[in-house]
Amino acid sequence: MAKITAGVTMSHVPALGAAIDLGKTGDAYWAPAFKGFELSKQWMKDNTPDVVFLVYNDHMTAFSLDIIPTFAIGCAERFQPADEGWGPRPVPVVEGHPELAWHIAQSVIQQDFDLTIVNKMDVDHGLTVPLSLMCGQPKAWPFKVIPFPVNVVTYPPPSGNRCYQLGKAIRRAVDSFDGDLNVQIWGTGGMSHQLQGPRAGLINKPFDYAFLDGIVNDPETIAKIPHIDYVRQAGSEGIELVMWLIMRGALDAKVKQIHRFHHVPTSNTALGHLILENPR
């Protein structure tokens, strides 16, 4: 049977992708941010899964105000890196896993989460930057990816608790898949940041640290944080952090923390990163 072995969270700041693509990861500004992923890249090599279920948000690239799905699942065979206005990132095509993706779609919808099924979708920095951070610059990504975009751009996003419960439904769906697959779930976005208005540049380390502690050890409490608290304390774009709860809901109640990293600033954003394993 398929099994979720680990969860990974990280910010997906586009400037990180640009730094990788332009060979600037060793620059004084960027080096401290990328240092936090050295252990992660080794861990990735030692623990390469068959499939990564990648929770992220589309930044009005594949979707726009024309169509705004709250939860969507990418079931296609492959997904092209998107041209977001400065040309597509020079990264490999993302190979999907249609069999597992369709299985999860049917199972999760039957558990009362009404997903939008997507078979044609380009993937933006929200998905490709995490792949680059964890895998570097390979010729092909070393695993299949099921993209799972969540609307956190047009208010209101789904609540933290809704995301947490959805994670549990995804776990049950993966557990019920007959194929023998090692699956990781990644939750991306955050941490504290605001990209608009006179309050742009918001960073809240105490909030971020408490969130990192809580997501590992007390996700039930973190799941109860209302939207307004994210807006006030983590910034208008910090509300992306609800996506980490989908990852956490799909893991065991008790997890082993392999790695934790926090760095300020990455462009406008506080960078946060966790690797969590389910007990074997």
Added chain:
Amino acid sequence: MALEKPYADVPGTTIFDSDQARKGYHLSCFCMTLMKAENRDRFHANERAYLDEWPMTEEQKQAVLARDYNQMIWLGGNIYFLAKLFASDGKSFQYAAASMTGMSQEEYANMMLNGGRSPDGQPNEGVKNRG
């Protein structure tokens, strides 16, 4: 009955909610076209003529021409579709964010290096100095 908007009093912040999204729909349609290289070229060749192809308000068009990002946000813009606009100008998220704070990009970048801005709107730098 009106929708509850507990975020209305958050300083320096416009939440992209249903009312804002409705106001900004045509502005978003314009921005999304800039994801294609040929449209970017056509836009930069004659901005006003390109903008006139969309039923945006005159206020919205003026804000685009002036690259006034705060004004665009107030008139229904969202930073992620506006990103197609500043990206087509060769500008970064940090440039756009700085332009909305009344700081130069350098001042803003320094504020970020010093720990950013606290939720009350003031730079965190003082907090850091106090240890």
